[in-house]
Amino acid sequence: xxxxxxxxxxxxxxxxxxxxxxxxxxxxxxxxxxxxxxxxxxxxxxxxxxxxxxxxxxxxxxxxxxxxxxxxxxxxxxxxxxxxxxxxxxxxxxxxxxxxxxxxxxxxxxxxxxxxxxxxxxxxxxxxxxxxxxxxxxxxxxxxxxxxxxxxxxxxxxxxxxxxxxxxxxxxxxxxxxxxxxxxxxxxxxxxxxxxxxxxxxxxxxxxxxxxxxxxxxxxxxxxxxxxxxxxxxxxxxxxxxxxxxxxxxxxxxxxxxxxxxxxxxxxxxxxxxxxxxxxxxxxxxxxxxxxxxxxxxxxxxxxxxxxxxxxxxxxxxxxxxxxxxxxxxxxxxxxxxxxxxxxxxxxxxxxxxxxxxxxxxxxxxxxxxxxxxxxxxxxxxxxxx
Amino acid sequence: xxxxxxxxxxxxxxxxxxxxxxxxxxxxxxxxxxxxxxxxxxxxxxxxxxxxxxxxxxxxxxxxxxxxxxxxxxxxxxxxxxxxxxxxxxxxxxxxxxxxxxxxxxxxxxxxxxxxxxxxxxxxxxxxxxxxxxxxxxxxxxxxxxxxxxxxxxxxxxxxxxxxxxxxxxxxxxxxxxxxxxxxxxxxxxxxxxxxxxxxxxxxxxxxxxxxxxxxxxxxxxxxxxxxxxxxxxxxxxxxxxxxxxxxxxxxxxxxxxxxxxxxxxxxxxxxxxxxxxxxxxxxxxxxxxxxxxxxxxxxxxxxxxxxxxxxxxxxxxxxxxxxxxxxxxxxxxxxxxxxxxxxxxxxxxxxxxxxxxxxxxxxxxxxxxxxxxxxxxxxxxxxxxxxxxxxxxxxxxxxxxxxxxxxxxxxxxxxxxxxxxxxxxxxxxxxxxxxxxxxxxxxxxxxxxxxxxxxxxxxxxxxxxxxxxxxxxxxxxxxxxxxxxxxxxxxxxxxxxxxxxxxxxxxxxxxxxxxxxxxxxxxx
Numbered sequence: 028x029x030x031x032x033x034x035x036x037x038x039x040x041x042x043x044x045x046x047x048x049x050x051x052x053x054x055x056x057x058x059x060x061x062x063x064x065x066x067x068x069x070x071x072x073x074x075x076x077x078x079x080x081x082x083x084x085x086x087x088x089x090x091x092x093x094x095x096x097x098x099x100x101x102x103x104x105x106x107x108x109x110x111x112x113x114x115x116x117x118x119x120x121x122x123x124x125x126x127x128x129x130x131x132x133x134x135x136x137x138x139x140x141x142x143x144x145x146x147x148x149x150x151x152x153x154x155x156x157x158x159x160x161x162x163x164x165x166x167x168x169x170x171x172x173x174x175x176x177x178x179x180x181x182x183x184x185x186x187x188x189x190x191x192x193x194x195x196x197x198x199x200x201x202x203x204x205x206x207x208x209x210x211x212x213x214x215x216x217x218x219x220x221x222x223x224x225x226x227x228x229x230x231x232x233x234x235x236x237x238x239x240x241x242x243x244x245x246x247x248x249x250x251x252x253x254x255x256x257x258x259x260x261x262x263x264x265x266x267x268x269x270x271x272x273x274x275x276x277x278x279x280x281x282x283x284x285x286x287x288x289x290x291x292x293x294x295x296x297x298x299x300x301x302x303x304x305x306x307x308x309x310x311x312x313x314x315x316x317x318x319x320x321x322x323x324x325x326x327x328x329x330x331x332x333x334x335x336x337x338x339x340x341x342x343x344x345x346x347x348x349x350x351x352x353x354x355x356x357x358x359x360x361x362x363x364x365x366x367x368x369x370x371x372x373x374x375x376x377x378x379x380x381x382x383x384x385x386x387x388x389x390x391x392x393x394x395x396x397x398x399x400x401x402x403x404x405x406x407x408x409x410x411x412x413x
Numbered sequence: 414x415x416x417x418x419x420x421x422x423x424x425x426x427x428x429x430x431x432x433x434x435x436x437x438x439x440x441x442x443x444x445x446x447x448x449x450x451x452x453x454x455x456x457x458x459x460x461x462x463x464x465x466x467x468x469x470x471x472x473x474x475x476x477x478x479x480x481x482x483x484x485x486x487x488x489x490x491x492x493x494x495x496x497x498x499x500x501x502x503x504x505x506x507x508x509x510x511x512x513x514x515x516x517x518x519x520x521x522x523x524x525x526x527x528x529x530x531x532x533x534x535x536x537x538x539x540x541x542x543x544x545x546x547x548x549x550x551x552x553x554x555x556x557x558x559x560x561x562x563x564x565x566x567x568x569x570x571x572x573x574x575x576x577x578x579x580x581x582x583x584x585x586x587x588x589x590x591x592x593x594x595x596x597x598x599x600x601x602x603x604x605x606x607x608x609x610x611x612x613x614x615x616x617x618x619x620x621x622x623x624x625x626x627x628x629x630x631x632x633x634x635x636x637x638x639x640x641x642x643x644x645x646x647x648x649x650x651x652x653x654x655x656x657x658x659x660x661x662x663x664x665x666x667x668x669x670x671x672x673x674x675x676x677x678x679x680x681x682x683x684x685x686x687x688x689x690x691x692x693x694x695x696x697x698x699x700x701x702x703x704x705x706x707x708x709x710x711x712x713x714x715x716x717x718x719x720x721x722x723x724x725x726x727x728x729x730x731x732x733x734x735x736x737x738x739x740x741x742x743x744x745x746x747x748x749x750x751x752x753x754x755x756x757x758x759x760x761x762x763x764x765x766x767x768x769x770x771x772x773x774x775x776x777x778x779x780x781x782x783x784x785x786x787x788x789x790x791x792x793x794x795x796x797x798x799x800x801x802x803x804x805x806x807x808x809x810x811x812x813x814x815x816x817x818x819x820x821x822x823x824x825x826x827x828x829x830x831x832x833x834x835x836x837x838x839x840x841x842x843x844x845x846x847x848x849x850x851x852x853x854x855x856x857x858x859x860x861x862x863x864x865x866x867x868x869x870x871x872x873x874x875x876x877x878x879x880x881x882x883x884x885x886x887x888x889x890x891x892x893x894x895x896x897x898x899x900x901x902x903x904x905x906x907x908x909x910x911x912x913x914x915x916x917x918x919x920x921x922x923x924x925x926x927x928x929x930x931x932x933x934x935x936x937x938x
């Protein structure tokens with residue numbers, strides 16, 4: 028069936044612009060931070076490097092969400108859970124690197140465990156002193172959760188609103204669980220006070236720049252993977268599932284397999300985003316699992332343009348930049364602005380910034396043609412019969 | 414030990430005082446020695462003097478004064494003085510208060526207990542009997558027997574019998590049949606105190622007593638377990654009714670109209686703040702009506718939240734029909750704006766909403782302790798549910814609502830003004846949420862975040878019950894509430910909640926459309 032449809036290029040025009048811009052930033056940021064002397068007006072302070080790194084981590088989260096929402100119709104309101112799990116895996120590695128430098132000086136147990144009278148490390152902490160294992164867990168834990176959750180849900184054909192709400196329940200349950208001290212993961216305070224990463228001090232200027240570059244690279248790789256998945260034959264089926272799941276099923280495909288794969292890859296990307304986020308902000312705590320965080324990520328995607336990948340990343344960066352500006356200048360106004368943004372974007376910019384731009388200036392073919400969501404007729408009050 | 418000493422003193426002092434009960438006792442009260450004062454109290458308590466209660470009560474309050482010169486006693490009554498023995502008004506100079514130490518105070522309590530046993534007020538007599546049940550003072554047996562002989566009130570009689578049984582069990586020398594009968598009585602009482610008493614008998618020398626006590630323990634334990642379970646079920650119903658209240662507005666906006674209304678929690682919050690404002694206004698302008706402020710808040714909250722709901726529907730949601738996931742984003746935005754708006758106006762701190770008198774306090778039902786506030790909330794939430802059911806099923810507006818949501822075009826063709834019906838239906842759901850806010854203001858903090866705590870639970874209730882089905886919402890709310898409270902003793906509050914969330918996630922896999930799924934073509938989207 029690929030014969031009639033020319034396969035789109037892996038990196039199209041907007042992809043080239045995106046990757047080009049990313050490369051330019053990767054060149055400029057180290058230059059302005061490390062080479063330009065501190066007194067100069069062009070110097071980029073290190074805290075800003077970490078701030079940009081945080082934006083890029085959010086961009087990767089948004090990208091992962093766009094992969095499932097934009098191309099697969101799965102509106103996950105629980106992607107913050109995967110982000111948080113990846114972050115916790117990284118946080119556990121960083122905790123183990125503190126070693127005897129904690130307040131209590133215990134070489135094995137992190138401070139909060141000493142404080143809570145643990146005598147030995149819980150089993151699930153084993154192995155986290157080694158980076159390769161931690162890195163594997165950053166992918167495996169969110170991936171496994173997504174696999175189990177997705178497989179169950181997609182096989183039972185839980186779709187639309189119901190799926191959104193149970194993903195929200197999932198992240199809410201995880202938040203409650205991680206708030207417990209008995210969890211052995213720092214409870215309310217989470218994991219913080221990190222010292223080293225891979226043997227380098229995590230606060231050092233060079234390490235900050237390196238983390239920034241790593242995040243940018245992860246974003247680029249994530250984009251390429253997502254793009255590869257969506258332009259491939261697999262991606263065609265995925266879009267077919269999004270637009271008409273029963274019809275695709277009748278054609279002999281198994282939508283649940285396609286959806287589960289996309290969901291798992293997306294969750295792993297979100298996990299990586301979380302893992303890169305944690306060393307740059309220096310803390311991970313259970314509030315990352317809060318359902319509002321996940322909803323906020325959905326907004327980033329909506330603002331940038333659902334189903335465009337590039338737009339999701341752009342949306343995340345723009346919204347977070349605006350957040351930084353507004354919370355600094357007018358703390359009270361931020362929620363007004365964010366709330367108004369949600370309303371205005373859904374009302375007047377349903378395709379998002381990038382989607383609208385493509386529609387207006389780009390070629391017809393490149394536009395991600397999002398059909399309106401199927402109308403849900405008659406939810407209706409059938410109490411009369413019920 | 415001290416009790417024994419008191420007892421001993423009482424026994425020693427008893428016969429001596431018997432010759433001139435009143436006079437000697439009064440004289441002793443006026444003494445400087447604590448031991449004398451104590452003996453005086455005991456004597457007065459046993460004398461049957463009609464003034465005894467007043468005198469000992471005055472002593473307890475530090476209002477009993479003595480004149481050292483002639484050992485006369487007076488009671489300070491408000492600003493004046495009365496003669497202690499006669500109660501006649503008097504005036505005197507050079508008075509000093511009768512002092513009390515801990516032993517004296519204990520004697521006062523014991524004497525008051527004995528006096529209350531003969532009080533004309535059955536409530537007081539019952540209290541005295543309960544106090545004696547707890548004290549298990551062997552010396553009180555004659556007083557108990559005497560009281561029992563002339564007691565007419567059934568509940569007081571029971572309390573007295575139980576107190577007597579407790580005393581007998583605590584007394585070393587009682588005969589075995591008497592003890593066995595006492596065990597029966599205590600086991601019949603069936604509460605934690607009874608259990609403690611019976612357990613203490615496990616080392617009794619008599620085998621029959623041991624066996625009877627053992628049987629009694631088992632009876633009481635079963636009874637207590639039942640009561641505990643019933644109490645948990647009640648807590649569960651109470652929690653379920655809160656969930657029902659929180660979710661029922663959403664059952665309209667989400668369940669009936671299909672709008673994923675993330676601003677639902679904020680409608681609840683607006684209702685709670687309306688309650689706060691109404692209460693403040695009534696307190697300021699018509700303090701006499703403040704008992705009714707909660708009732709007055711109900712229509713006010715309905716109108717405020719309903720009006721905001723109509724506004725939201727007209728300005729935003731009507732453009733988004735048929736795009737359910739986008740209504741989610743827009744309404745989430747609205748919820749942020751509302752939260753921040755309320756925070757800017759009222760500040761981030763909690764606001765105080767007081768409870769009217771009829772909602773405070775608790776009562777006892779077959780050993781269950783039930784607070785009035787919770788009971789009213791349960792009643793209220795069922796009332797709201799039935800009211801809503803009536804509106805949807807029995808009114809012309811409800812008929813139009815159902816027609817529009819089932820088949821918009823056909824409804825329009827029949828001449829129904831669908832935009833108006835949409836706006837009013839959303840307003841109704843929001844107004845109901847506002848009413849929920851009135852009730853929730855009684856049990857939760859009235860803060861800008863009030864709604865956030867309910868939004869996820871509300872969605873889960875509606876989804877679990879089956880979208881578009883009010884009865885499903887009712888069953889789901891009560892099921893989740895009761896299940897939560899039944900798990901809580903075993904898992905703890907947080908784990909119970911997590912277990913329920915996981916349960917719902919799994920349940921949705923099994924029945925993707927909830928407990929009571931709608932059937933027919935309308936379901937397929």
